[in-house]
Amino acid sequence: MNNLVIGQFVPGSGILYKLDPRTKILMTIAYVFLLVFANSWPTYLWSAAFLLMALVLTKQGLGLYWRGIKPILWLILFTVVLQLLFSGGTPVLFAFGPVKVTLPGLINAFYVVVRFVLIVLMSTILTITTPPTAIASAIESLLKPLKVVKVPVSELALMLSIALRFVPLLMGETDKIMKAQKSRGMSLSTGSLIKRAKAVVPLLVPLFVGALQRALDLANAMEVRGFESAEGRTRYRELSYSKADAWAFGAVLVFAFGFIALNFVS
Amino acid sequence: MTDAITIKNLTYSYPEQGQLFDNFSLSIQEGEWLSIVGHNGSGKSTLAKLILGLLDFDEGEIRVFGQKLQLETLAAIRSQVGMVFQNPDNQFVGATVADDVAFGLENRQVPSEEMPAMIEAALKQVGMAAYADREPHTLSGGQKQRVALASILALQPKVIILDEATAMLDPEGKQAVLQTLKQLKERYQSKLTLIMITHDMEEAALADRVAVIDDGRLVENEAPRALFLKGQELAALGLALPFAMALQKDLAIDQPVYRTKQELATWLSKLKA
Numbered sequence: 001m002n003n004l005v006i007g008q009f010v011p012g013s014g015i016l017y018k019l020d021p022r023t024k025i026l027m028t029i030a031y032v033f034l035l036v037f038a039n040s041w042p043t044y045l046w047s048a049a050f051l052l053m054a055l056v057l058t059k060q061g062l063g064l065y066w067r068g069i070k071p072i073l074w075l076i077l078f079t080v081v082l083q084l085l086f087s088g089g090t091p092v093l094f095a096f097g098p099v100k101v102t103l104p105g106l107i108n109a110f111y112v113v114v115r116f117v118l119i120v121l122m123s124t125i126l127t128i129t130t131p132p133t134a135i136a137s138a139i140e141s142l143l144k145p146l147k148v149v150k151v152p153v154s155e156l157a158l159m160l161s162i163a164l165r166f167v168p169l170l171m172g173e174t175d176k177i178m179k180a181q182k183s184r185g186m187s188l189s190t191g192s193l194i195k196r197a198k199a200v201v202p203l204l205v206p207l208f209v210g211a212l213q214r215a216l217d218l219a220n221a222m223e224v225r226g227f228e229s230a231e232g233r234t235r236y237r238e239l240s241y242s243k244a245d246a247w248a249f250g251a252v253l254v255f256a257f258g259f260i261a262l263n264f265v266s
Numbered sequence: 267m268t269d270a271i272t273i274k275n276l277t278y279s280y281p282e283q284g285q286l287f288d289n290f291s292l293s294i295q296e297g298e299w300l301s302i303v304g305h306n307g308s309g310k311s312t313l314a315k316l317i318l319g320l321l322d323f324d325e326g327e328i329r330v331f332g333q334k335l336q337l338e339t340l341a342a343i344r345s346q347v348g349m350v351f352q353n354p355d356n357q358f359v360g361a362t363v364a365d366d367v368a369f370g371l372e373n374r375q376v377p378s379e380e381m382p383a384m385i386e387a388a389l390k391q392v393g394m395a396a397y398a399d400r401e402p403h404t405l406s407g408g409q410k411q412r413v414a415l416a417s418i419l420a421l422q423p424k425v426i427i428l429d430e431a432t433a434m435l436d437p438e439g440k441q442a443v444l445q446t447l448k449q450l451k452e453r454y455q456s457k458l459t460l461i462m463i464t465h466d467m468e469e470a471a472l473a474d475r476v477a478v479i480d481d482g483r484l485v486e487n488e489a490p491r492a493l494f495l496k497g498q499e500l501a502a503l504g505l506a507l508p509f510a511m512a513l514q515k516d517l518a519i520d521q522p523v524y525r526t527k528q529e530l531a532t533w534l535s536k537l538k539a
Contacts, residue, residue, distance in 0.1 A: 131361065132361060133361040161361060162359065164361065165359070165360070165361050165402070168401075168403045169403065172403070213356075214353075214355070214356045217351060217353055217356035217357065218357065220320050221349075221351055221356065221357035221359065221414075223344070224318055224344060224348065224349045225348075225369060225373060225417065225421065226341070226344055226373035226374055227369075228341070228373070232375065233372040233373055233375065234371070234375045234376055234377060234378055234381075235378055236364070236365060236368030236371070236378060237365070237368075238378050
């Protein structure tokens with residue numbers, strides 16, 4: 001579980017680390033949104049080029065990104081097979097009885113893979129270069145307008161950052177409980193599916209009980225340190241846009257115009 | 267001397283398990299280092315939660331520097347009393363050490379630009395300044411507890427309550443925390459009142475006074491030197507003697523006096539000569 005790259009922050013010194021987290025979130029959303037409309041070779045190439053630039057600007061080794069892609073290889077393969085088999089159209093390249101592989105199917109499959117990989121890599125770049133707390137405060141800042149319609153944005157952001165902070169702790173605890181249950185003869189990898197599903201119960205119960213106890217303790221600790229409401233607190237880390245953010249927005253604009261133009265041409 | 271905390275005729279019952287405190291009184295002077303000891307379930311942790319208003323009591327009163335504890339004064343009292351809890355992981359709110367210390371300051375609405383200096387000063391006092399950007403899961407238990415101390419110190423409390431703060435630590439972490447406490451006491455002298463809840467007698471011996479609680483009753487309340495001469499009574503309360511005192515007892519020394527490990531070692535070596 002610990003070599004999962006998606007969602008993990010990896011300290012570094014690239015320019016992307018210096019961008020405001022809000023910029024990076026907006027960039028990622030814009031990129032993913034545009035990519036959904038990609039319809040031709042040139043647009044995919046253009047998108048890949050933009051991603052490559054972002055990759056280089058993180059100053060992280062490519063091995064890190066490969067590890068980010070690896071866990072979802074099966075998912076990619078699955079979609080490829082679906083696209084190949086069920087796209088239909090002509091010409092038929094080869095056929096096994098009722099199952100036909102067509103040229104449009106092949107092209108579609110290829111597009112899907114590229115789109116998939118690009119989206120995953122872009123989100124990986126976001127999480128690799130942005131600590132979870134920064135993402136939480138960026139989300140709070142971006143959602144601020146929703147306060148007008150009484151959405152408790154500050155509370156949600158605080159909940160998010162506390163949840164993120166407890167992820168490694170709960171992972172460690174799961175591991176510990178798993179070992180404790182294994183040493184008592186539990187097996188998660190043998191027996192029928194139902195048996196295995198049942199074996200998860202003695203894992204989840206202590207985990208939940210522990211998590212609730214932690215929540216109660218944390219609530220006490222927060223109260224004692226003067227927490228009353230997520231509203232009206234000052235901030236240790238204040239977000240501020242810098243010149244680099246202006247450049248980043250400029251780059252995204254150039255990318256978006258190029259993308260739209262290429263999409264129209266084809 | 268003024269009282270830092272006065273507990274008068276306190277009555278408290280657990281929601282389901284019946285009465286714990288019945289007419290309990292205890293006062294703690296300003297600048298004092300008090301240990302509260304007792305076996306598991308004796309009510310010592312509950313007492314700490316009552317002082318901070320985390321639990322409601324039935325009758326009696328608790329005053330902190332003369333101010334009566336009630337809903338209206340809760341915030342004011344909590345700004346004077348800090349508490350370190352037992353589990354180092356469950357009181358770490360921030361994503362990094364600095365963020366955790368900042369949490370209390372943010373609650374107090376300290377302006378952002380003043381925070382870095384205050385955070386650094388607090389971390390320096392517990393010897394954790396070099397770890398400001400570390401995430402909690404990369405720290406040892408003792409380090410986490412020192413961060414918890416720093417996040418309280420940043421709020422400049424007059425009283426710090428430690429609720430079994432060293433119980434989950436390894437010996438090294440425990441020593442580091444106790445050492446930090448001694449340094450803090452030296453630095454703040456009578457401006458800091460320490461209340462240390464523990465079942466470790468070596469730890470309790472560091473205090474000026476030890477209060478022994480047994481099933482919600484205050485059974486002993488005196489200086490460690492006097493208390494640890496009562497071996498029999500302590501054993502009856504389910505408490506062990508500090509090592510040096512237990513050794514003296516086993517050696518059947520006539521007229522034992524209170525000695526720390528160090529003092530006992532010197533005394534024994536002289537005896538031999």
